Amino acid sequence: MADQSTQPAGNPQAGIPARRSAIAMLDQIQDEGRLMAELIGSGMLDRLDAPDRARAQRLASDTLRGLERADRVLKKHLNKVPPLTVLNALRLGTVELCNGGAAHGVVNDLVQIIGRHKRYGHLKGLVNAVLRKVAATGPEQWAALRVPRLPKWLRNPLADAWGAEAMLAMEAAHFAGAPLDLSVKGDADAVAQAVNGKVLTTGSVRVTDAGQVSALAGFEAGDWWVQDAAAAIPARLLQAQSGTRVLDLCAAPGGKTLQLAATGADVTAVDISDSRLGRLRENLTRTGLFATVQAGDVLDLQGSWPAILLDAPCSATGTIRRHPDLPHAKDGSEFGGLIDLQARMIDHAWGLLEAGGRMVYCTCSLLPDEGEVQVIEALERHGDMSVDRDALAVPGIDAEWVTAEGGLRLRPDYWADIGGMDGFYIAVLRKER
Ligand SMILES: C[S@@+](CC[C@H](N)C(=O)[O-])C[C@H]1O[C@@H](n2cnc3c(N)ncnc32)[C@H](O)[C@@H]1O
Numbered sequence: 001m002a003d004q005s006t007q008p009a010g011n012p013q014a015g016i017p018a019r020r021s022a023i024a025m026l027d028q029i030q031d032e033g034r035l036m037a038e039l040i041g042s043g044m045l046d047r048l049d050a051p052d053r054a055r056a057q058r059l060a061s062d063t064l065r066g067l068e069r070a071d072r073v074l075k076k077h078l079n080k081v082p083p084l085t086v087l088n089a090l091r092l093g094t095v096e097l098c099n100g101g102a103a104h105g106v107v108n109d110l111v112q113i114i115g116r117h118k119r120y121g122h123l124k125g126l127v128n129a130v131l132r133k134v135a136a137t138g139p140e141q142w143a144a145l146r147v148p149r150l151p152k153w154l155r156n157p158l159a160d161a162w163g164a165e166a167m168l169a170m171e172a173a174h175f176a177g178a179p180l181d182l183s184v185k186g187d188a189d190a191v192a193q194a195v196n197g198k199v200l201t202t203g204s205v206r207v208t209d210a211g212q213v214s215a216l217a218g219f220e221a222g223d224w225w226v227q228d229a230a231a232a233i234p235a236r237l238l239q240a241q242s243g244t245r246v247l248d249l250c251a252a253p254g255g256k257t258l259q260l261a262a263t264g265a266d267v268t269a270v271d272i273s274d275s276r277l278g279r280l281r282e283n284l285t286r287t288g289l290f291a292t293v294q295a296g297d298v299l300d301l302q303g304s305w306p307a308i309l310l311d312a313p314c315s316a317t318g319t320i321r322r323h324p325d326l327p328h329a330k331d332g333s334e335f336g337g338l339i340d341l342q343a344r345m346i347d348h349a350w351g352l353l354e355a356g357g358r359m360v361y362c363t364c365s366l367l368p369d370e371g372e373v374q375v376i377e378a379l380e381r382h383g384d385m386s387v388d389r390d391a392l393a394v395p396g397i398d399a400e401w402v403t404a405e406g407g408l409r410l411r412p413d414y415w416a417d418i419g420g421m422d423g424f425y426i427a428v429l430r431k432e433r
Pocket residue numbers: 249250251252253254255256257270271272273276296297298299311312313314364
C-alpha cells in the first residue's frame with residue numbers, strides 16, 4: 001500500500017535524481033491531469049532506488065501542499081511566468097528553502113537540473129538568481145502567508161456543504177498532511193508498542209514519525225497494514241462474524257478486505273482492476289489472511305450474500321491530506337459520472353443482499369452527492385431499505401458525526417489535535433426480512 005510517511009520538506013539529502021523526478025511528476029500532474037499514484041504505477045520512479053523514490057514522492061507532495069504559498073513568494077522575483085518545468089523547479093526549491101532546506105544543496109541541484117535540460121538549459125541563471133533571493137527572504141514571508149486554499153471548482157461546493165469555518169479547518173488539515181495509521185491483525189497494544197505508536201479510540205494504531213513503512217517492526221511478519229483511521233471504520237461497522245459470508249465490493253487494494261478476513265469471515269473480494277487486485281493479493285499474502293478474489297464488474301455480479309461492503313469509486317476528495325495532487329490533477333468533470341455509477345452500484349448490490357441482511361455503503365468523499373444524498377435517494381428507490389443508526393454506537397464514534405439520515409460524516413478537520421482523519425461517508429443499511 002502507499003507509503004503514507006511524512007517528513008519535513010527541507011530534506012538535505014534529497015539530491016538530483018529525487019528532485020528531478022519530483023519536478024517531472026509535478027509537470028505531468030498539472031499539465032496532463034495524471035495522479036501521482038498513476039505515475040508511480042506506470043513505472044515513472046522505477047529507475048530510482050527505494051530511498052530516492054520515497055524522497056521524490058515526498059518532495060512532490062510537499063510542493064503541491066505548499067504550491068499557493070510558493071507562488072506568492074515567487075511572484076515578487078519573477079517578471080513573467082517561466083515554462084512549467086522551470087516554474088515547478090522554482091516552486092519545489094521555494095518549498096524546500098522555506099521549510100529549512102540548506103540553500104547550497106537545494107539551489108545547486110536545481111540549477112544543475114535546469115542547466116542540463118534540453119529545452120530550458122538557458123534558464124539556469126534565472127533559477128539561480130531567483131532561488132538565491134528566496135533563500136534570503138522567503139522563509140520569513142512563508143510563515144506569514146495564509147494556509148493554501150483549494151481551487152475554486154472544489155472549494156465552492158465544499159464550502160457550500162460544510163460552511164466557511166469548516167472549509168478553513170479542512171484546508172489547514174490538508175496543509176498539515178497525515179500521520180501513518182495502521183490496522184492490526186491481532187493485538188493493537190502490542191503493535192503500538194513495537195512501532196512506537198498510539199492506539200486510537202477506534203482501534204487503529206497511529207505513528208507520528210514513521211519513516212520508511214517497510215522498515216517498521218511487524219511489516220514483514222504481516223502484523224498490520226497501512227490504512228487511515230477513518231478508512232478502517234466501514235469494515236468495523238459491518239460487524240462481520242467468523243464464518244459469515246461477506247461480499248466486499250470494489251475491494252482493491254484491500255485494506256477493508258484484510259479487516260474483514262481478519263474477523264474469520266468468509267470473504268469474497270471483487271474489483272474490476274487487475275493491477276489493483278494484484279496489490280490486494282500481495283497484501284493477503286503478506287498478512288497471511290485469506291479471501292476469495294474475483295476480478296469483475298460489480299454491475300455484472302450474480303448471487304446472494306447476508307453481508308455486503310460497497311466502497312464505491314468516488315472523487316476521493318476525503319483523501320487530499322495524503323494525496324495533495326488530486327486538486328491539481330482534476331477539475332471535477334469526472335464527478336457526475338461517478339455519482340451515477342455509485343447509484344447504479346447501490347441498486348445492483350441491494351439486489352445481491354439477502355432479506356434481513358446488512359450493507360455498508362461508503363465513499364472517501366467530502367461531497368454530499370457521493371454520501372448523504374446517495375443514501376437519501378436510495379431510501380426513496382428501495383422500500384425495503386432502512387438506515388441502522390444503532391450500528392454506529394461503537395467505541396470512538398462521536399455522536400456529532402451522525403447525519404440527519406442516520407449515516408456517518410467524517411471530515412479531515414476532525415481529531416485536529418491528534419493529527420486528523422480522512423474524509424469519509426459511511427451508512428449501515430438494513431434489508432427488511
Ligand atoms: C475506493 S476504491 C476501493 C478501496 C478498497 N475498498 C480498499 O479498502 O482498499 C474503489 C475501487 O473500485 C473499483 N471499481 C471501479 N469501478 C468498478 C466496477 N464497475 N466494478 C468493480 N470494481 C470497480 C476500482 O478499481 C477501485 O479499486
